[in-house]
Amino acid sequence: MTKRGTEDLALFGGPPAFLRNRRVGRPNQGDRERFWERMNRALDNEWLSNMGPLHDEFEERVAQLAGVRHCVSLCNATVGLQLLVADLVPGAEPGDEVIVPALTFPATAHAVRWLGLRPVVCDVDPVTGLIDPDQVEARIGPRVRAILGVHLWGQPCDVRRLEKIAESHGLRLYFDAAPALGCTHESTPIGGFGDAEVFSFHATKVVNSFEGGAIVTDDDALAERARKARNFGIGAGGRVEQLGTNGKLNEACAAMGLTSLDALADTVAHNRANYEAYLSALDGIPGVRAVRYDPRHRNNHHYMMVTVDERAAGLHRDALLDLLRAENILAQPYFSQAIHRMWQYGEESAASVPGGFPHAETLCEQLLALPTGPGVSTADIEVISEVVRAAVAHGPEVTARRAGLAGTTGDAHPAGAAGE
Ligand SMILES: Cc1ncc(COP(=O)(O)O)c(C=O)c1O
Numbered sequence: 285m286t287k288r289g290t291e292d293l294a295l296f297g298g299p300p301a302f303l304r305n306r307r308v309g310r311p312n313q314g315d316r317e318r319f320w321e322r323m324n325r326a327l328d329n330e331w332l333s334n335m336g337p338l339h340d341e342f343e344e345r346v347a348q349l350a351g352v353r354h355c356v357s358l359c360n361a362t363v364g365l366q367l368l369v370a371d372l373v374p375g376a377e378p379g380d381e382v383i384v385p386a387l388t389f390p391a392t393a394h395a396v397r398w399l400g401l402r403p404v405v406c407d408v409d410p411v412t413g414l415i416d417p418d419q420v421e422a423r424i425g426p427r428v429r430a431i432l433g434v435h436l437w438g439q440p441c442d443v444r445r446l447e448k449i450a451e452s453h454g455l456r457l458y459f460d461a462a463p464a465l466g467c468t469h470e471s472t473p474i475g476g477f478g479d480a481e482v483f484s485f486h487a488t489k490v491v492n493s494f495e496g497g498a499i500v501t502d503d504d505a506l507a508e509r510a511r512k513a514r515n516f517g518i519g520a521g522g523r524v525e526q527l528g529t530n531g532k533l534n535e536a537c538a539a540m541g542l543t544s545l546d547a548l549a550d551t552v553a554h555n556r557a558n559y560e561a562y563l564s565a566l567d568g569i570p571g572v573r574a575v576r577y578d579p580r581h582r583n584n585h586h587y588m589m590v591t592v593d594e595r596a597a598g599l600h601r602d603a604l605l606d607l608l609r610a611e612n613i614l615a616q617p618y619f620s621q622a623i624h625r626m627w628q629y630g631e632e633s634a635a636s637v638p639g640g641f642p643h644a645e646t647l648c649e650q651l652l653a654l655p656t657g658p659g660v661s662t663a664d665i666e667v668i669s670e671v672v673r674a675a676v677a678h679g680p681e682v683t684a685r686r687a688g689l690a691g692t693t694g695d696a697h698p699a700g701a702a703g704e
Contacts, residue, residue: 350475571597598679
């Protein structure tokens with residue numbers, strides 16, 4: 285039904301726009317028959333973990349897609365980030381530092397802190413949300429050992445400038461490429477930049493292996509260390525040669541990863557059509573700006589991001605979020621808590637950057653991920669955009685009426701989306 289007045293909106297008693305949820309991060313599972321075939325093979329082989337044939341095939345295919353010599357698959361991306369930071373530690377002292385952007389998922393900073401190093405937060409570009417190389421340079425001090433950039437929503441960081449900065453200061457350069465499988469910087473696939481990059485195959489990512497991740501790199505020695513590190517430090521000869529953990533990807537996860545990977549080209553094509561549909565359907569809505577991906581690079585379009593400027597839209601992002609959710613449009617506020625607003629990172633960051641991180645702050649107040657993926661059609665996008673348009677048309681009234689309702693939407697994060 286057309287949403288004309290606030291009484292048509294589900295939050296205020298109208299019928300919801302959808303009976304079945306439209307979600308962010310619905311798992312891209314691929315062909316279920318293929319998945320069960322692979323699972324049966326694993327069960328018949330009685331080889332369920334410890335670098336089985338499905339695991340090896342998955343690694344080969346990810347390495348090929350990323351254009352790198354090595355893919356070291358893992359149980360998740362967070363372990364991958366931890367292994368990269370751990371790789372610094374033999375030369376690093378507790379309290380040494382790694383530069384991270386203020387706008388990212390907590391795993392980026394936590395991986396640094398988990399290993400006893402200090403994340404040094406820096407601000408981001410106000411439009412793309414990507415780590416700002418000028419801010420990186422400004423934050424380099426005597427204890428900084430590495431830069432950890434994040435390819436937010438599959439957009440590539442300014443890899444060339446970051447490579448120069450890292451080289452001139454003798455720093456390691458890593459990329460958290462959790463959302464960026466299948467994306468490029470210009471025509472070069474993400475995966476081969478810096479010393480190493482880390483993909484996530486979490487259930488909500490563009491390729492899903494239930495849980496999973498990978499370190500990808502062209503550095504033979506780093507890959508060798510990472511392979512041992514994910515398997516208790518055990519080397520090819522079966523003896524423990526270094527410190528390690530259990531970070532292996534099992535065969536069931538590899539079976540899902542391969543099946544999801546089979547569908548990647550179709551998934552990205554669908555996402556891209558959705559992105560184009562959103563750009564035109566949202567056009568001209570005051571205060572609602574779609575994040576446009578730089579056409580010089582290829583994006584997997586797994587995330588359809590908009591910003592909601594309260595002054596121009598007449599309502600806050602969180603009001604729009606509540607309103608959409610009542611319509612069964614499960615948008616997500618990614619990211620609504622900047623790193624320096626988490627736990628003790630604020631105390632650490634405020635001490636060295638009194639001016640704060642204004643661009644990350646603004647984006648955290650304004651960002652909204654809208655549903656996309658193969659489960660969302662262009663017809664759905666018309667309906668979703670119509671709800672956004674109706675909300676903004678009645679922004680002040682929506683704000684006032686919502687204030688009278690009990691309970692507002694809480695914060696959510698990518699990992700939460702899979703369960704919704
Ligand atoms: C930027 C970023 N880094 C790291 C992670 C963690 O990935 P995983 O869940 O595979 O550990 C995520 C997950 O959403 C992420 O978005």
